Amino acid sequence: MNNIEELREHAIQTLKKLESKEIDMAEAGVTAKLYESLMSSLKTEMEYHKMLGHLPRIKFLEAATYELKAEKKLEVDKKLIGKRNE
Secondary structure (H helix, E strand, O other): OOHHHHHHHHHHHHHHHHHHOOOHHHHHHHHHHHHHHHHHHHHHHHHHHHHHHHOOOOHHHHHHHHHHHHHHHHHHHHHHHHOOOO
């Protein structure tokens, strides 16, 4: 997993697997605990930056946003190019 959106999607897939009985409650519980540990470490990192007075840059939380911004920019660029050709 490279970013928070992938984590969220994995969590949703885990829930679907539990509902369809592809995995049992124990496996889902272990997975949930891992998600919880990951989120706790992100919170700790954010608190550390706050304590130092820094603006945190946490790639795991920002990665998906950067990809979305790049996609939006591409859409805008295509629209602008289209208008120039009209």
